[in-house]
Amino acid sequence: MSIERVRAYFKELGREGDILEFPVSSATVELAAQAVGVIPARIAKTLSFLVEGKCVLIVAAGDAKVDNSKYKGLFHTKAKMLTPDQAVEMTSHAVGGVCPFANPEGVETYLDVSLQRFDTVFPAAGSSNSAIELTCDELAEYSHSKGWIDVCKAWQENS
Template sequence: MSLESVKAHFEQWNRQDDIMEFETSSATVQEAADTIGVIPARIAKTLSFRGEGDQAILVVAAGDAKIDNKKFRHLFNFKARMLSPDEVLEQTGHEIGGVCPFGLANDLKVYVDISLKRFDTVFPACGSTNSAIELTCDELYEYSSATTWVDVCKGWEEEKPEPVLSSEKGL
């Protein structure tokens, strides 16, 4: 049912036929990357958190990014607490492994993390454990009706080279 709600969601942009369905699982970042043939970082994973009140919030981030609790708390003014699998299904209408910001069961706030901006295109799930769609970051933002871009992740930044001292250069 969830894949069907995502297909219906994409009809408004005539993109429902762009959803890829696979014979193999794409439920984890690594499985999705292996199935699609891209690096794990290009998988746009959707994380579900307890929001204020009884509404969840969703953060879409790069596959290699992890939530930075300090940044999250500073931005949202509450602690990052992920939903249980039952709560995820109830709030989003999607089961773990297929959670995406499209075709949601409830009107949830969606935030897109800047960890995705380093890629021309990314691959979010489409409501099932064996589906995805290739989107630009602008399309992901638009199609998910995102509230704003956020910076709440860590672990994805490009490694900055250590400065080289002149004595190490043989000078």
């Protein structure tokens, strides 16, 4: 099970006790915000894309939307999200629980600057009813991010 892999990953970091599990679904930004008790923007959603046959994850603020022209300018291809089956196959996490932790070798993770306006954010932890509160620096470290990128829009209105 995906959350077990994430739990084992965070156990190595001494942080497994920080994983929040909810009796309700946190599979969407809105549901996660309700479960955690924060504004939707603080939910760090993990979006999965197919780029040249590889899985690329972009973690963005809950109120951000991918800007197709910015995305194409950075990745030199049209934004194509993974299907639910591809997400499980390529990340081992099901949609609703896709997260930037404990992913297979070759999965690249990027963090969108839309997250940087918050002290802490809440990415999923491998299931559709889990999350973990992290600072942006912790998120960058624990996700083994390739770096901060700017590929989203619509979040500035909410800043």
